[in-house]
Amino acid sequence: MTYYTKEHEWVRIDGDVAMVGITAYAAQHLGDVTFVELPAIGKTVKQFEALCAIESVKAASDIYAPVSGTVLSVNDELNGRPELVNESPEDAAWMATLKPADLAETSKLMDRAQYDEYQKGL
Amino acid sequence: MEDLQETPLAGRHRDRKALMAPFGGWNMPIQYEEGILAEHRWCREKAALFDICHMGEFLYRGDIAAGGLEDVFTFSVASVPEGRSRYGFLLNDRGGIIDDLIVFRLGRDEAMIVVNAATAKNDFSVIRSRLKSGVEFEDVSAATGKLDPQGPLSREVLSGLFGKGIAAIPYFRFVTTEILGSRAIVSRTGYTGELGYEIFLPAGKTPELWDRILSDPRVKPAGLGARDLLRLEMGYSLYGSDIDETVTPLEAGLASFVDFKKGFVGKEALLAQRAEGLKRSKAAFRVDSRRSPRHGYGIWKDDRRVGTVTSGCFSPMLGCGIGLGLVDADACAQGTTLALRHENVSMQATVCDLPFYKGGSVRG
Structure with missing residues (x-):
């Protein structure tokens, strides 16, 4: 099941692994991505706090953790190919996986239909 | 807020789905569909066309x-x-x-x-206030259009379209000629670091010239986003970011454009500043990663705040962040290690020489 935040992150929950990235909407609005600051493995974050950072030709932004948890792995490919975020934001350009602390937090997120509706209102 | 002005090409930009944004009181194309990096590369490798009708x-x-x-x-x-x-x-x-x-x-x-x-x-x-009353001095901005074809192939493209005379124009020279039936000025100048031209012609003619130049498949339109990367890779100052009324040409590293053998308003202040010695001056620096410095970031040396970033970006040609800043006089020597900080962002940079990108075709 994939959930979405108002800040345009997605999180795919698969058992006790939560994979995190940014949505196509976010990638398009950032423009060409030039740098992704991946989180340290083992870093613990709370829901909606800064997980890592991203920079594009236009702006620098934080990426917020859709759920609380501990970083299990990061997508090292983004170090050499940050443009992957523009090419495949919701798939190949995942940024980190987390061990979620509390799956009940997903109640504060949107499902795909809700997120699509949310985008229309922006 | 004051209403934004539009250039005669605004409709064409919208047709191309350009991302438009306010710049200097004008609604200008920041990028087209392919994006800033693609437009930047096209200008460095082939030829890009910029709508610069907003300039005065x-x-x-x-x-x-x-x-x-x-x-x-x-x-x-x-x-x-x-x-x-x-x-x-x-x-x-x-x-x-x-x-x-x-x-x-x-x-x-x-x-x-x-x-x-x-x-x-x-x-x-x-300027008017500094001129004698008898001279003619006229603001022709509204009637004057300006298109900038820039890039190593721009000479071939323009001489193919408008005759070989253009091919012979040396850097910082221009010719007054006829283009599309109107008087036009074609100048070998630009803001990209590539071989290129600025064409001034009646504003009403710019849509036709725009279409004509873009009919050559070697040319693509580029927006102000790419233009900013291109100029910064050359270390060119941007008014409002790197220089303004609080900065002197000496501080901005632009003393070579000041002739002290003649009179001008501001000369005494510059002479006094030169005699006292500069307290701050322009520094160019390369970041040791892909991170971009940005306007307003603090510059630190050995845990002492020494200045502020005035321009910064990711340089596609160098593959790292680059920037310009105003720093204390003891922090601008080449090789100086600086820290650039803003909120929770921090990066290390080294003072270097200009231009950042040395492979441009501008004098070619």
Whole structure:
């Protein structure tokens, strides 16, 4: 099941692994991505706090953790190919996986239909 | 907020699904569909076309010395030969930069002054106030269009379309010629570091010229986003970011565009500043990662705040962040290690020489 935040992150929950990235909407609005600051493995974050950072030709932004948890792995490919975020934001350009602390937090997120509706209102 | 102005090409930008944003009081294309990096690369490798109709143009007619024009800028207009142009500054009496501009010597008693969009209105009244009453001085910005084809293939493209005369124009020279049935000025100048041209022609003709140049498949349109990367890779200052009325040309590392052998407003302030020694000056630096410095980030040396970033970006040609800043005099030597910080962002950078990108075709 994939959930979405108002800040345009997605999180795919698969058992006790939560994979995190940014949505196509976010990638398009950032423009060409030039740098992704991946989180340290083992870093613990709370829901909606800064997980890592991203920079594009236009702006620098934080990426917020859709759920609380501990970083299990990061997508090292983004170090050499940050443009992957523009090419495949919701798939190949995942940024980190987390061990979620509390799956009940997903109640504060949107499902795909809700997120699509949310985008229309922006 | 004041209504944004639009260039005669606004409809064409919208047709191309350009991302538009306010710049200097104008609604301008920041990028087209392919994006800033693709447009930047196209300009470095082939030829890009920029809509620069927002910039201001003034016409001066009268004797250069007797009319007072000779004392307005930091360089001698009288010493610029006809058919050539020169870059320099309009200063306030504190030596601060009111604008950076280019003067085109159209004839013995005729010059065109090309200024930034955001400052044009004020520039005009400042220059007017420094001229003698008898001379003709006119703001022709609204009637004048400006398109910049820039890139290593721009010469071939333009001489193919408009004749071989264009191919012979050397850097910082121009010709007055006929394009699409109208009088036009074609100048070998630009803001990209590549071989390129600025074409001035009646505003109403710009859509036709735009279409004509873009009919060549070697040319693609590029927006102000790519233009900013291109100019910063060359270390060119941007008015409003790197320089403004609180910065002097000496501090901005642009003393070579100031002629101290002549009179100009601001000269005494610059002489005093030179005699005292500069307390701060421009520094260029490379970041040790892909992180981009940005306007306003703090600059630190050995845990001491030494200045502020005035421009920064990711350089596609260098593959790292690059930036310009104003720093204390003891922090601008080449090789100095700096830390750039803003909120929770921190990066390390090293002071370097300019241009950042040395492979441009600008003088080719």
